[in-house]
Amino acid sequence: MTVRIYVPNDTGAxxxxxxxxxxxxxxxxxxxxxDAIVVRNGSRxxxxxxxxxEIDSVDGRVGFANVTPAGAVSLFESGAMPTVSHPSSIGxxxxxxxxxxxxxxxxxxxxxxxxxxxxxxxxHGGLTGLERALTLGRQDIVTEIKTSGLxxxxxxxxxxxxxxxxxxxxVAAQKYIVCNADEGDSGTFAxxxxxxxxxxxxxxxxxxxxIAVGATAGYIYLxxxxxxxxxxxxxxxxxxxxxxxxxxxVLGSAHTFEITLRVGAGSYICGEETALLESLEGRRGVVxxxxxxxxxxxxxxxxxVVNNVLTLAATTGILARGGTHxxxxxxDRSTGTMPFxxxxxxxxxxxxxxxxxxxxxxxxxxxxxxxxxxxxxxAIQVGGPLGAYLPASQWQTPLAYEALAAVGAMLxxxxxxxxxxxxxxxxxxxxxxxxxxxxxxxxxxxxxIGSTRGVxxxxxxxxxxxxxxxxxxxxxxxxxxxxxxxxxxxxxTPMPVRSIMAHFAGDLLSSAPSRALGEVTV
Amino acid sequence: MSDADDAxxxxxxxxxxxxxxxxxxxxxxxxxxxxxxxxxxxxxxxSAAFNLSRAEVYGVVSFYxxxxxxxxxxxxxxxxxxxxxxxxxxxALARHAEKTLGVALGSSTPDGRVHLxxxxxxxxxxxxxxxxxxxxxxxAVSEARFNALMASLPRQP
Numbered sequence: 001m002t003v004r005i006y007v008p009n010d011t012g013a014x015x016x017x018x019x020x021x022x023x024x025x026x027x028x029x030x031x032x033x034x035d036a037i038v039v040r041n042g043s044r045x046x047x048x049x050x051x052x053x054e055i056d057s058v059d060g061r062v063g064f065a066n067v068t069p070a071g072a073v074s075l076f077e078s079g080a081m082p083t084v085s086h087p088s089s090i091g092x093x094x095x096x097x098x099x100x101x102x103x104x105x106x107x108x109x110x111x112x113x114x115x116x117x118x119x120x121x122x123x124h125g126g127l128t129g130l131e132r133a134l135t136l137g138r139q140d141i142v143t144e145i146k147t148s149g150l151x152x153x154x155x156x157x158x159x160x161x162x163x164x165x166x167x168x169x170x171v172a173a174q175k176y177i178v179c180n181a182d183e184g185d186s187g188t189f190a191x192x193x194x195x196x197x198x199x200x201x202x203x204x205x206x207x208x209x210x211i212a213v214g215a216t217a218g219y220i221y222l223x224x225x226x227x228x229x230x231x232x233x234x235x236x237x238x239x240x241x242x243x244x245x246x247x248x249x250v251l252g253s254a255h256t257f258e259i260t261l262r263v264g265a266g267s268y269i270c271g272e273e274t275a276l277l278e279s280l281e282g283r284r285g286v287v288x289x290x291x292x293x294x295x296x297x298x299x300x301x302x303x304x305v306v307n308n309v310l311t312l313a314a315t316t317g318i319l320a321r322g323g324t325h326x327x328x329x330x331x332d333r334s335t336g337t338m339p340f341x342x343x344x345x346x347x348x349x350x351x352x353x354x355x356x357x358x359x360x361x362x363x364x365x366x367x368x369x370x371x372x373x374x375x376x377x378x379a380i381q382v383g384g385p386l387g388a389y390l391p392a393s394q395w396q397t398p399l400a401y402e403a404l405a406a407v408g409a410m411l412x413x414x415x416x417x418x419x420x421x422x423x424x425x426x427x428x429x430x431x432x433x434x435x436x437x438x439x440x441x442x443x444x445x446x447x448x449i450g451s452t453r454g455v456x457x458x459x460x461x462x463x464x465x466x467x468x469x470x471x472x473x474x475x476x477x478x479x480x481x482x483x484x485x486x487x488x489x490x491x492x493t494p495m496p497v498r499s500i501m502a503h504f505a506g507d508l509l510s511s512a513p514s515r516a517l518g519e520v521t522v
Numbered sequence: 523m524s525d526a527d528d529a530x531x532x533x534x535x536x537x538x539x540x541x542x543x544x545x546x547x548x549x550x551x552x553x554x555x556x557x558x559x560x561x562x563x564x565x566x567x568x569s570a571a572f573n574l575s576r577a578e579v580y581g582v583v584s585f586y587x588x589x590x591x592x593x594x595x596x597x598x599x600x601x602x603x604x605x606x607x608x609x610x611x612x613x614a615l616a617r618h619a620e621k622t623l624g625v626a627l628g629s630s631t632p633d634g635r636v637h638l639x640x641x642x643x644x645x646x647x648x649x650x651x652x653x654x655x656x657x658x659x660x661x662a663v664s665e666a667r668f669n670a671l672m673a674s675l676p677r678q679p
Contacts, residue, residue, distance in 0.1 A: 183645060284582055
């Protein structure tokens with residue numbers, strides 16, 4: 001039987017040379033006339049092992065980590081297929097504790113299947129959610145999502161079932177499903193990995209949403225910073241259309257659903273749902289005031305479900321296994337699993353999907369293995385550029401929406417970025433404001449002006465100028481931005497800044513010991 | 523390439539595009555891709571085709587970072603400067619890049635070969651520092667790997 005040799009083909013693995021490795025292995029297979037083929041799978045999301053090559057064996061898939069093209073040649077130098085007893089094997093991939101200890105629901109197929117093989121997708125449980133949805137009434141689908149307790153994974157954590165119910169209940173000749181794939185938060189890559197490695201799950205989820213609310217058209221708004229992902233989604237949409245998963249008759253039913261891919265143009269704010277809608281309509285990505293909600297007046301003025309990639313993907317499993325099963329995982333009102341993304345200065349970075357409630361320490365030290373540099377961790381930023389920096393005293397916090405809110409932090413889209421003790425937190429505070437100034441759409445004053453003033457005030461603090469006065473000014477500025485901004489960009493930029501004021505004040509006030517607090521400089 | 527060829531190419535792009543507002547951004551992206559920037563002439567012709575004011579079209583061009591108002595170096599080299607890459611030394615890498623290329627972030631080398639600029643996140647946050655060149659994303663970019671990437675750039679793209 002032909003042996004399959006898997007070489008990952010996602011953005012991450014490719015960024016560290018997977019394509020060259022695939023070429024080298026292909027050459028070896030031909031040179032030694034082996035009965036084998038190279039399959040380009042997605043990635044398991046175990047990025048510290050990439051390029052991670054897997055070879056079929058009777059016991060499972062055998063892994064070889066951090067393979068280089070030269071390493072690939074030496075793997076095959078005996079002329080035989082490398083096995084688990086090869087000295088550079090890391091054993092069976094499924095047995096790696098890092099993977100075994102995860103609870104992968106959304107990411108169950110990721111890295112296992114060929115992302116663009118519908119046969120693989122079906123063989124691993126794909127389309128069962130959509131098939132079941134087609135046997136249910138529209139309201140029953142919405143109810144299933146409500147039962148699951150699924151909350152929006154983009155960051156705002158709004159209950160998905162309630163959003164769907166609102167669009168379901170709104171009477172209109174045309175409704176839309178919009179997938180927010182504008183994953184701009186630094187430290188997050190779960191949407192990207194899911195689309196790179198299991199794109200049909202997103203398409204299936206969008207089709208379920210469309211049937212539930214009565215929409216016939218959908219858009220995927222995908223950021224231009226993901227060039228490989230764009231190609232994968234383009235091809236997946238074509239394959240799904242050819243297979244009748246989307247199109248005039250969804251899986252042979254009376255439902256019509258078309259999906260159009262739109263690519264972003266380098267604007268972070270377009271990840272905000274109303275700015276995204278403006279962008280889809282061909283305008284500047286300027287935030288709309290709410291109400292009206294997009295669920296009532298959305299794309300082209302029609303009722304629209306705007307959901308994140310992971311939210312839509314999660315609905316496939318919820319429909320397949322039932323909302324009650326999903327609700328049985330997690331804690332409090334944080335039900336189900338969350339794909340956490342471990343990045344930055346971390347030894348074993350990657351995608352960790354577990355039930356809500358794992359502590360930050362268990363995630364970063366258990367899964368992550370501490371810093372890549374080997375130095376002590378100083379701060380962990382959770383939730384992207386608008387998320388708080390957590391000091392050691394908060395690392396026992398369970399990762400769940402409510403528990404993080406209680407310590408002045410937020411989960412956001414699940415990004416976890418580790419910093420070692422060389423980081424200057426004053427510089428991070430200044431960057432938070434500078435990023436907001438760079439990305440502000442300019443509609444509301446607290447965000448547009450406040451962020452620029454924030455950079456200036458933090459700069460003065462870092463230079464030790466009039467510390468007491470500027471500290472108070474920064475505090476008031478943060479409050480103004482929090483209370484007065486139109487959307488989460490201006491409203492949440494103070495979160496990382498305040499966390500640094502509360503826990504790393506020394507870095508902010510640092511450098512000028514000669515100046516006393518309160519001394520005014522001109 | 524002559525002005526006349528450019529004008530023909532632009533007309534070709536316009537002829538292939540529907541001209542309702544929702545198609546404005548995709549069209550401008552194709553103009554950007556074809557010419558490397560969106561010129562004032564292009565803005566004038568696009569606005570006429572879409573029945574929009576030049577101000578409206580310019581507003582869109584000036585809002586989006588991917589759309590440029592003038593041409594830049596042949597190879598666009600983007601360094602991720604966001605938090606996850608900051609945690610693994612992208613600021614030092616940026617200083618190295620500026621020094622070796624002799625230009626500041628946001629500018630092009632005098633020979634027009636490279637345009638160096640900051641970007642924010644390529645979704646490669648466990649394998650930083652990350653650099654994008656054209657449509658390729660590179661991870662774990664040390665100073666040595668950066669030098670090798672620069673050396674491997676073709677003279678003409």
